[in-house]
Amino acid sequence: MIRTVETTPFADQKPGTSGLRKKVRHFQQPNYIQNFVQATFDSLGAHDGATLVLGGDGRYYNREVIQIVLRMAAANGFGRVLVGQGGILSTPAASNVIRQYGAFGGLILSASHNPGGPDEDFGIKYNIGNGGPAPEAITEAIYARSQVIDRYLTVDADDIDLDTVEETVIGGMTVQVIDPVADYAALMERLFDFDAIRALIASGFRLSFDAMSAVTGPYATEILGRRLGAGEGAILNGVPLPDFGGHHPDPNLVHAKALYDALMAPDAPDFGAASDGDGDRNLIIGRGIFITPSDSLAMLAANAHLAPGYAGGLKGIARSMPTSGAADRVAEALGIALYETPTGWKFFGTLLDAGLATICGEESAGTGSDHVREKDGLWAVLLWLNILAVRRQSVADIATEHWAKYGRNYYARHDYEGVDSAAADALMAALRGKLTELPGSTVNGLKIVSADDFAYIDPVDGSTSQKQGIRIGFDGGSRIVYRLSGTGTSGATLRVYLERYEPATGDLTQDTPVALADLIAAAAQIAGIAAHTGRNAPDVVT
Structure with a gap:
């Protein structure tokens, strides 16, 4: 009743x-x-x-x-x-x-x-x-x-x-x-060459997957451990726990530091990966090298044809606006469209449904394709493994060859977490108030050539989204993006995205903090971060 x-x-x-x-x-x-x-x-x-x-x-x-x-x-x-x-x-x-x-x-x-x-x-x-x-x-x-x-x-x-x-x-x-797990595992078997991945693992290739005591534990145990032969020992923290073992289930270099340290050690596995609380994000680390989510999107797109599910090529690539432009160069080389959307996977849905894009990604460690309508952490891991199984090169070698062809987008995100909401809103309002006066000025030796508040018109349904992030562009192609995140539960998170493009003929081996040092200083100065928030440094750098 x-x-x-x-x-x-x-x-x-x-x-x-x-x-x-x-x-x-x-x-x-x-x-x-x-x-x-x-x-x-x-x-x-x-x-x-x-x-x-x-x-x-x-x-x-x-x-x-x-x-x-x-x-x-x-x-x-x-x-x-x-x-x-x-x-x-x-x-x-x-x-x-x-x-x-x-x-x-x-x-x-x-x-x-x-x-x-x-x-x-x-x-x-x-x-x-x-x-x-x-x-x-x-x-x-x-x-x-x-x-x-x-x-x-x-x-x-x-x-x-x-x-x-x-x-x-x-x-x-x-x-x-x-x-x-069953329906999802069957879908992955249709998309990827499990025989090739099994052969790679059987040859002595070692992988380590950290499920972070979250939802992908059962999925990884079944797919990576059993079906692909990595064994249950390859799955770390594989049992979902109500409190995630007291840890923060965010697959980044701060919260998955133990995995990162293991991949940087002399006896490191060949490949390391992690996923988050609900399984839609991923972290990719090769022996001795971390692959940023922006670079991972670009490298996956460039090599997706090696997996059976994408052998026919890509219809297009979509990325969120704060994500680096690395995928743009892949799209250009492939002769396919590149779509730049606001942050939020829902913005990719109309593009995927209309058949305009095949692979999508966000700098916040979300990557996916038209197989579902969400980002998919384990899918990204399996596509990487498929690529490694076909190319039989290390993650580091694949990255080096990619940068030598397309150039490198040095990239980082600085998060200021738990900022007073009023202070964060005031910072963004002050930035918006001076957008017209910034172009033509020089900050920390960098000449600003553009400044705007990103707005998006969906090419399929015509819907409009305003105030999706403030973009500051510099002479030479560098940029800073400021955005308030909507994924927290208390206060505000100010995200500052920093990007510098280095062409293939330039220095592709710099440490990222060194490559971005001038942008980091400029970002703090332009937005008055310390004055508005009382913070002199970010809480998390990814």
């Missing part, structure tokens, strides 16, 4: 670039999660009898929210819910399940790379029928509904067993607990 429960709105349920993210205890307020889920269902139009996909990254509060959502889905007329066993479903795997089974959409419970635990972060986002994140029109509708909501619908039912692959019924709705 459907039960109607009266409720009152919460003012802070506006989804960000990756859904609604708050502290666990914030979500645990009475009716908080119910309000957001009901606002989502109310905004979707007719979905009677439709299929919903549900799962998350296994973080704290994941299981409890799944039970709440199941009862609400039954009350709101869904006919079937596909839920990952144990409540587990990586973000790219969820996208695949939505697409493979023709689901109406899905709810993914994750705060991505943010820490987990009772005092840490939780998140929820809605993905549409193409498997991708909801576009802004839908997230804005969800928020508008959340501001006037006065009731939610549920049914009275016992919790279901999430740990057994089986079907059950709640309020007339079928709940099917599915193997979270």
Whole structure:
């Protein structure tokens, strides 16, 4: 029997670039999660009898929210819910399940790379029928509904067993607990040459994958460990934990330092990789060399034809605006289009659906293709392994040859985390206020030739997104980008992106901090970072 429960709105349920993210205890307020889920269902139009996909990254509060959502889905007329066993479903795997089974959409419970635990972060986002994140029109509708909501619908039912692959019924709705790995693993076997990768590993090639006690542990254990023969010893931190083992599941050089140190050691494995909380980001390290996400995108695009799933070539490449221009040169050489979008994977969705792009990437360690509508950490790892299996060169040799052909984009991102939101907004406002006066000026010996606030018009649906990041361009092709991130749960994160292009005839072997030293000083001066934030150095450099 459907039960109607009266409720009152919460003012802070506006989804960000990756859904609604708050502290666990914030979500645990009475009716908080119910309000957001009901606002989502109310905004979707007719979905009677439709299929919903549900799962998350296994973080704290994941299981409890799944039970709440199941009862609400039954009350709101869904006919079937596909839920990952144990409540587990990586973000790219969820996208695949939505697409493979023709689901109406899905709810993914994750705060991505943010820490987990009772005092840490939780998140929820809605993905549409193409498997991708909801576009802004839908997230804005969800928020508008959340501001006037006065009731939610549920049914009275016992919790279901999430740990057994089986079907059950709640309020007339079928709940099917599915193997979270099987469909995704089968997709990867269709895209990549598993025989070639197995042969590489059997030849003595050593790899190390850090699942960071997060969702990709079961996926990596099955695919890398069992199907490709790397063995379970190649998988580090392979069991998903509600608090990610007390660590920050962000695959960067700060939070995956142990992996980085292992790959820089004299007895290093040949290849190292990591993925994040919900499985959509990646870190790639070769023996003695770190590959930046921007460079990884470019190198994967340049070599994608070596994998069976991309043997026919690429339709186009898309990258987020803050991502370096390394992929642009690959697109030019291949004679295909390059699309520059705002940050947020949802902006790639229309390009992929329209067949304009095949491979997409973001500097924040997200890379993916048209196989799903999310970035995909393990996919990137497997494409790298396929390339290594065919070329039979080291990661360092592949990178060296790439830079010798295309030149090198020295690149870094400086994050100032937990900045007072008002101070961060004031910094950005001050920058916007002087955009017209910056071109023609010189800062720290660097001549500014352009300055703007990036706006994007989607070439497929014509939608417009304003204020997506402030760009400062310099004579010679260097640039600085300033942007406030929408992926945190407290305060603001100021991201400063620094990029300097070195042509193939130049010095391609510099240490990145040295190559970017003048830009780093200029970035602090132009934005008045210390004056606005009180910070003299970033919290994280990637």
